[in-house]
Amino acid sequence: MWKVLNLRCGVVWAAHFCLFIAVTLASAQDSKVLGEVKFQGATKLERDSGVWVDGDYVGFLKELHGDKKVLLLPGDHEISVRQSGYDDFLRKIVVEPGQVQTVRVTMHLSPRAVTPDVTATLKLNVEPGRAAVFLDDRYVGHVSEFGGLRSMLISPGKHRIKVGLPGYRTFETELNLLAGQKSEVKTELVKGSIKQATPDIKQPR
Numbered sequence: 001m002w003k004v005l006n007l008r009c010g011v012v013w014a015a016h017f018c019l020f021i022a023v024t025l026a027s028a029q030d031s032k033v034l035g036e037v038k039f040q041g042a043t044k045l046e047r048d049s050g051v052w053v054d055g056d057y058v059g060f061l062k063e064l065h066g067d068k069k070v071l072l073l074p075g076d077h078e079i080s081v082r083q084s085g086y087d088d089f090l091r092k093i094v095v096e097p098g099q100v101q102t103v104r105v106t107m108h109l110s111p112r113a114v115t116p117d118v119t120a121t122l123k124l125n126v127e128p129g130r131a132a133v134f135l136d137d138r139y140v141g142h143v144s145e146f147g148g149l150r151s152m153l154i155s156p157g158k159h160r161i162k163v164g165l166p167g168y169r170t171f172e173t174e175l176n177l178l179a180g181q182k183s184e185v186k187t188e189l190v191k192g193s194i195k196q197a198t199p200d201i202k203q204p205r
Helices: 002-033
Strands: 035-041 050-053 056-060 070-072 075-082 089-095 100-105 120-127 132-135 138-142 152-154 157-164 171-177 182-188
Touching (some): 035 089, 089 100, 120 157, 132 152, 157 182
Parallel strands (some): 120 182
Antiparallel strands (some): 035 070, 050 075, 075 089, 120 152, 132 138, 132 157, 157 171
């Protein structure tokens, strides 16, 4: 009986070991096939800017490392980095198999940027905090920038807020704010298919 049990345990252990080796080899092969893109920003402004790769939102600059590092198939790719009130940073890159390259991002203030004289205050308490925030269909930052002691200053009146992240259903709401009013949006994004991503997440305006 013990011999049978020992034999079964040995077979199970061997199967798990083989699976571990297969996963390790697959990971090694993936790392040789894919290329990694790193992002650097000189200031907090750049590091908090949103990043799109080939039209898809992937997160904000300073978080794109570790388990959120950007791995791409070899070939041509388009990088777009966005920040409210600044011109888009655009760059075309060529990714080589198994190679790491660094994209250094510099944002420039847009001559079209206008700060309202009279404002209302909006705070966001939304999970996940890395989700992108859109005000009237324009990207303004990620959720973490507008929570805690920080908030968003916007002009009074009607506004549409959208919060989105690939893999989650986009949250949308409308607000009608008075001058000097303080408001808060609190919610948790519902998980969904990446195919449910709205055009804002897929293609920034």
